[in-house]
Amino acid sequence: MASRSLIHESIGILREAVAQFERPVLLFSGGKDSVVMLHLAMAAFRPAPLPFPVMHIDTGHNLPEVIEFRDRVVAQHGLRLEVASVQASIDTGRVADVQGPRSSRNTLQTVTLLDAIAEYRFDCVFGGARRDEERARAKERVFSHRDEFGQWDPKQQRPELWGLYNGRHHRGEHFRVFPLSNWTELDIWRFVRDHGIELPSIYFAHSRQVFRRDGMLMAVSPFVEQADDEHAFEATVRFRTVGDATCTAAIESTASTPDEVVDETAVARITERGATRADDRISEAGMEDRKRTGYF
Amino acid sequence: MSGLLKFATVGSVDDGKSTLIGRLLLDSKNIFDDQLSHIEDVSRRRGSEFTDLALLTDGLRAEREQGITIDVAYRYFATPRRSFVIADCPGHVQYTRNMVTGTSTVDLALVLVDARHGVVEQTRRHTVLTSLLGVPHLVICVNKMDLVGHDEAAFQRVIDEFTAFAAKLELRDVTFIPISALAGDNVVDRSDHMPWYQGGSLLHHLETVYTASDHNLIDTRFPVQYVIRPHTTEHHDYRGYAGTVAGGALRVGDDVVVLPSGLPATVAAIDGFDGPVTEAVEGDAVVVRLAEHVDISRGDMLCRPHNRPTITQDLDAMICWMDDQAPLRVRGMYALRHTTRQVRAMVTDLQYELDITSLHRNRDATSLGLNAIGRVTLRTTAPLFVDDYTRNRTTGSFILVDEATNATVAAGMIRPRGEGTHGA
Known part of the structure; x- marks a missing residue:
């Protein structure tokens, strides 16, 4: 099966990066892609412990189930967790908080992320991004160079041939490394199903208070201000992606097991980000613009 | 049949590569509703008469503005x-290095040819590159058949032109298919417009092309990528050699030798992703444990005692120069990455530059500029364990890295030393 070669490719990438870089870190949000990436990383170095810490960029606007899950996974596997907090970036004046009913701290994360990379002197940041998610990501290399300002230059990407990855860089620069580049949403779910991977409960159908915004179902949350005409109602939903509560929507679904989610994903007619991500709706090149300045 | 086929689309600008991919995805029902409505929307806003399927793959702002492909886009469908x-x-000459990036690992290349223009310079260029890169299967899609009245003679003319040109190349498997990417003829479904064409649709060909014999099943090569030493009480004596099998197979109990030391050893265990396995084949990322205590580090290689790679500090190679800042120069020093090994290399000789459209060898060349192809001789600071690229795309390939800018400046394909032909 295709997924077998994907697993081998990802493990090879994780090991290659650890061999080439001095201070790697793995971004762990508790989302399904980062959970799968973490499992592959642990497998890649077994029986040795994970040779790098994991880091969560915390907007402070999370769904509580995800934070609970994050802490449980970290404790269960004895991982080192660094939390870089957007609230701390606001408190120290690095960024100004966003205001208004439709505000989201999503873009503020870039500053927090880059500050944390500089503070810990990380030279390799593993991200769970996949090329099938979004058209700018479809263009990105597996080993993706960032300059001293954390910027991605999509027109000057290093050629990346065969399995030969070039992670050489100058001091202060870093690489984003994407072991799941060639996975699709369906590959992720099949892996979750076949290997019994635990995910936050919000990935499976549950009853929740939601309201409708721009055709999407947003969870009722203390961090999201509802307009007067955005009435809350109860629905059976699940999340296809997990970001911060202000920019991630749920979908109506009764899929309550990995098996059922695989079946649902196989026949989905809407992409996962199209169905659920308010942050991609900003403009045609929303993701590319954010990535250029250092976003995930 | 292998469950996964990687293929590249190449060809000249405006020959319809991105449109063809859009058509393949659309007609095989692999485009999501929100993606389709998005590109319909953008096409309408731009005053386009039809939905511009190229918008599906041209993901960068500059690409959408200029209507061209600059860098490789990866798409997935099933x-x-x-x-x-x-x-x-990309089709533009100036982005050839990105085309080479996209083609280096694929099983098959689709070469788009405009039926009205036939084989043009960029067709030749990309065909030579796919041949150099050892892509096992080639499909020549003669596109825009709707614009030549679905005329069989136009299709045959392209076949004749291509065959005459390709006679000088080593191409193992070439298939010609007349299509219209815009209208969908012979892409997913067979077309009613070309009853003279007896072959299957493009998708049918992609689904059935046989790739299992493309892999090297004979020469066992295991470059050591990373040494796993847990340093824990529980696994105090554990020492595992992680890597990806680069050819042949390794089995528990196999006799191996370690390069460069040449010491013999025996495979005691192989750990796969979710537990011990008895065998690992090409492409498997595993951890090998040996019965003997031997000193092994990253960059070493395991192979079979009677089937060893060439151990050498002198390389003869075809290279594609990819740096837009400075040309390749004789006597230049570069960092060289080959499998998991990194050494330094000096270019000792530029034998010739290959004119990629005429296949003429210019033996007076003294440097190689951006996107130039040439035959060079290199001397490395430490031995490498290499195979001829045509036998093994992993142990036969390397990249050169500029030591000052850290940019990847060349892709190299190793040829047997002293071989007289260009080997393309």
Whole structure:
């Protein structure tokens, strides 16, 4: 099966990066892609412990189930967790908080992320991004160079041939490394199903208070201000992606097991980000613009 | 049949590569509703008469503004028979290095040819490159058949032109298919417009092309990528050699030798992703444990005692120069990455530059500029364990890195030393 070669490719990438870089870190949000990436990383170095810490960029606007899950996974596997907090970036004046009913701290994360990379002197940041998610990501290399300002230059990407990855860089620069580049949403779910991977409960159908915004179902949350005409109602939903509560929507679904989610994903007619991500709706090149300045 | 086929789309600008991919995805029902409505929307806003399927793959702002492909875009789709990874490659000469990036690992290349213009310079260029890169299967899609009245003679003319040109190349498997990417003729479904064409549709060909014999099953090569030493009480004596099998197979109990030391050893265990396995084949990322205590580090290689790679500090190679800042120069020093090994290398000789459209060898060349192809001799600071690229795309390939800028400046394909032909 295709997924077998994907697993081998990802493990090879994780090991290659650890061999080439001095201070790697793995971004762990508790989302399904980062959970799968973490499992592959642990497998890649077994029986040795994970040779790098994991880091969560915390907007402070999370769904509580995800934070609970994050802490449980970290404790269960004895991982080192660094939390870089957007609230701390606001408190120290690095960024100004966003205001208004439709505000989201999503873009503020870039500053927090880059500050944390500089503070810990990380030279390799593993991200769970996949090329099938979004058209700018479809263009990105597996080993993706960032300059001293954390910027991605999509027109000057290093050629990346065969399995030969070039992670050489100058001091202060870093690489984003994407072991799941060639996975699709369906590959992720099949892996979750076949290997019994635990995910936050919000990935499976549950009853929740939601309201409708721009055709999407947003969870009722203390961090999201509802307009007067955005009435809350109860629905059976699940999340296809997990970001911060202000920019991630749920979908109506009764899929309550990995098996059922695989079946649902196989026949989905809407992409996962199209169905659920308010942050991609900003403009045609929303993701590319954010990535250029250092976003995930 | 292998469950996964990686293929690249190449060809000249405006020959319709991105449109063809859009058509493949659309007609095989692999485009999501929100993606389709998005590109319909953008096409309408731009005053286009039809939905511009190229918008699906041209993901960068500059690409959408200029209507061209600058860098490789990767797309994924599946049919009940197979999963596919598409590397949609740029057509412009100036982005050849990105085309080479997209083509280096694929099983098959689709070369788009405009039926009205026939084989043009960029067709030749990309065909030579796919041949140099050792892509095992080639499909020549003669596109825009609707614009030549679905005329069989136009199709035959392209076949004749291509065959005459390709006679000088080593191409193992070439298939010609007349299509219209815009209208969908012979892309997913067979067309009613070309009853004279007896072959299957493009998708049918992609689903059924046989790739299992493309892999090297004979020469066992295991470059050591990373040494796993847990340093824990529980696994105090554990020492595992992680890597990806680069050819042949390793089995528990196999006799191996370690390069460069040449010491013999025996495979005691192989750890796969979710537990011990008895065998690992090409492409498997595993951890090998040996019965003997031997000193092994990253960059070493395990192979079979009677089937060893060439151990050498002198390389003869075809290279594609990819740096836009400075040309390749004789006597230049570069960092060289080969499998998991990094050494330094000096260019000792530029034998010739290959004119990629005429296949003429210019032996007076003194440097190689951006996107130039040439035959060079290199001397490395430490031995490498190499095979001829045509036998093994992993142990036969390397990249050169500029030591000052850290940019990847060349892709190299190792040729047997002293071989007289260009080997393309």
